Amino acid sequence: MCLGVPGLVVEVDDLSAVVDFWGVRRRVRLDLVDEPVATGDYVLNHVGFAIRRIPPEDVKLTLEMYEQLLKEADRNDLMAADVRGEIGGSAKPEGRR
Amino acid sequence: MANLLEFRDPIRARALADALARATGDVGREVSLMHVCGSHEQAIAKFGLRSAFPRRLNVIMGPGCPVCITDQPEIDEAVVLAQQGARIATYGDMVRVPGTAGSLADAQARGATIDTVYSIAQAIDLARETTDEVVFFATGFETTAVATAAVILAGVPKNFSILSAHKYIPPVMEIVAEMPDTRVEGFLAAGHAATITGWGIFEPFVARHQLPVVVAGFEPLDILAALLKLVELVRDRAPAVVNMFPRCVTREGNRNAQRQLWQVFRPIGGRWRGIAHIPNGNLRLRDEWAAVDARRRFTIDLASLWRHAPSTLARQCICGNIMAGIASPADCPLFGGACVPDSPVGACMVSSEGTCRIWHQYGGVPNLGDVTCPI
Ligand code: SF4
Numbered sequence: 060m061c062l063g064v065p066g067l068v069v070e071v072d073d074l075s076a077v078v079d080f081w082g083v084r085r086r087v088r089l090d091l092v093d094e095p096v097a098t099g100d101y102v103l104n105h106v107g108f109a110i111r112r113i114p115p116e117d118v119k120l121t122l123e124m125y126e127q128l129l130k131e132a133d134r135n136d137l138m139a140a141d142v143r144g145e146i147g148g149s150a151k152p153e154g155r156r
Numbered sequence: 157m158a159n160l161l162e163f164r165d166p167i168r169a170r171a172l173a174d175a176l177a178r179a180t181g182d183v184g185r186e187v188s189l190m191h192v193c194g195s196h197e198q199a200i201a202k203f204g205l206r207s208a209f210p211r212r213l214n215v216i217m218g219p220g221c222p223v224c225i226t227d228q229p230e231i232d233e234a235v236v237l238a239q240q241g242a243r244i245a246t247y248g249d250m251v252r253v254p255g256t257a258g259s260l261a262d263a264q265a266r267g268a269t270i271d272t273v274y275s276i277a278q279a280i281d282l283a284r285e286t287t288d289e290v291v292f293f294a295t296g297f298e299t300t301a302v303a304t305a306a307v308i309l310a311g312v313p314k315n316f317s318i319l320s321a322h323k324y325i326p327p328v329m330e331i332v333a334e335m336p337d338t339r340v341e342g343f344l345a346a347g348h349a350a351t352i353t354g355w356g357i358f359e360p361f362v363a364r365h366q367l368p369v370v371v372a373g374f375e376p377l378d379i380l381a382a383l384l385k386l387v388e389l390v391r392d393r394a395p396a397v398v399n400m401f402p403r404c405v406t407r408e409g410n411r412n413a414q415r416q417l418w419q420v421f422r423p424i425g426g427r428w429r430g431i432a433h434i435p436n437g438n439l440r441l442r443d444e445w446a447a448v449d450a451r452r453r454f455t456i457d458l459a460s461l462w463r464h465a466p467s468t469l470a471r472q473c474i475c476g477n478i479m480a481g482i483a484s485p486a487d488c489p490l491f492g493g494a495c496v497p498d499s500p501v502g503a504c505m506v507s508s509e510g511t512c513r514i515w516h517q518y519g520g521v522p523n524l525g526d527v528t529c530p531i
Binding site for chain 2: 063074086088090091092093103105106107108110111114117120121124136137138140141144145147
């Protein structure tokens with residue numbers, strides 16, 4: 060529950076955003092981030108809330124870390140399962156890309 | 157994927173492990189360090205890091221599993237509310253954690269309605285779709301408490317309330333540091349909790365206890381590098397806060413989230429399951445939010461549950477000692493036998509962040525040789 064997961068902001072309306080997590084789109088609330096978030100930004104999300112806008116220079120490395128984690132993990136991997144949980148359940152699904 | 161080598165490079169891992177061995181050797185005695193994050197334990201177990209640690213370095217998982225430190229009476233409150241007819245929504249693992257006389261899953265088997273959600277936002281959606289009273293059993297540390305706070309500040313449906321079992325990490329570090337038989341000489345702080353609180357929050361702690369704190373990420377090399385830093389600080393008797401996760405963590409942290417957290421919650425003392433009474437360790441709703449506080453909205457009659465004694469098996473559970481850093485799952489006679497993930501006796505075997513569950517999943521103290529260097 061404390062890992063969080065990065066995603067790409069594809070749509071912003073006031074206090075929430077549609078965020079794309081490797082093809083899965085979720086509505087994520089923006090109440091908690093401490094700087095404005097715009098389409099094209101990456102945010103770190105936790106339990107359906109963006110908790111940080113990822114600085115552009117850190118995006119690539121952050122995504123790669125998570126991709127590696129998800130790629131090499133088998134079904135029983137606890138870390139990957141927590142990350143998938145975050146992706147799977149951030150909020151109501153907004154459909155697939 | 158070239159950059160990933162920065163985190164997984166076996167040559168750097170070896171170099172870090174060697175440096176860690178040298179630094180620990182320089183100290184000239186056993187060194188015990190504690191981390192307070194389930195994800196750190198997951199990474200340490202998954203990548204077999206323990207077998208790369210020098211023999212005299214002891215890395216203990218402290219009370220970093222939010223599910224595990226939720227106290228039985230808090231679970232009892234949720235169970236009683238469910239039995240009284242409220243619909244309980246909560247994060248997944250909570251459902252199976254035994255309270256004094258059973259879990260929410262047991263209540264569900266007896267006809268109560270329990271909903272598992274990934275986000276409190278889903279619980280709000282549930283409340284909008286029903287006229288039933290929906291109570292969100294809010295558990296977890298500051299990282300989830302800020303989400304609860306944001307939801308309350310944004311306004312909730314009339315039939316929605318919060319049963320807060322949120323916990324706040326910094327005070328428990330104080331307790332561990334003050335335990336008379338503690339061997340802990342430094343703390344590894346969790347990167348993502350510090351994203352919210354900022355690393356500056358550890359400065360008063362370091363000043364008071366003269367123990368170093370290093371904020372760390374979750375990749376194998378992140379953890380090795382952070383442990384090396386900690387041992388060096390112990391060796392040099394130079395207590396300080398060092399941020400080794402600057403990509404995510406700043407000194408101030410997320411001020412907006414902190415403001416919302418303290419607008420909604422106040423810290424009070426309370427028990428952490430199996431550990432101790434932690435002054436200021438529990439987060440309760442402030443008086444302004446009484447209307448959405450399930451404890452004030454409903455009469456919760458716990459006495460009805462407490463006629464049942466905990467089972468004999470449960471009394472043998474040593475989760476508390478494990479989280480206090482004075483025992484490991486290997487010391488529990490039930491580990492892997494009477495207590496397994498499918499039929500957990502204690503909370504530490506339920507949660508994906510619990511030490512017993514993690515050790516069970518990855519085989520206790522697995523061998524580094526097989527797993528650390530896949531590249
Ligand atoms: S193995 Fe089970 S009974 Fe033993 S300490 Fe862990 S959770 Fe408790």
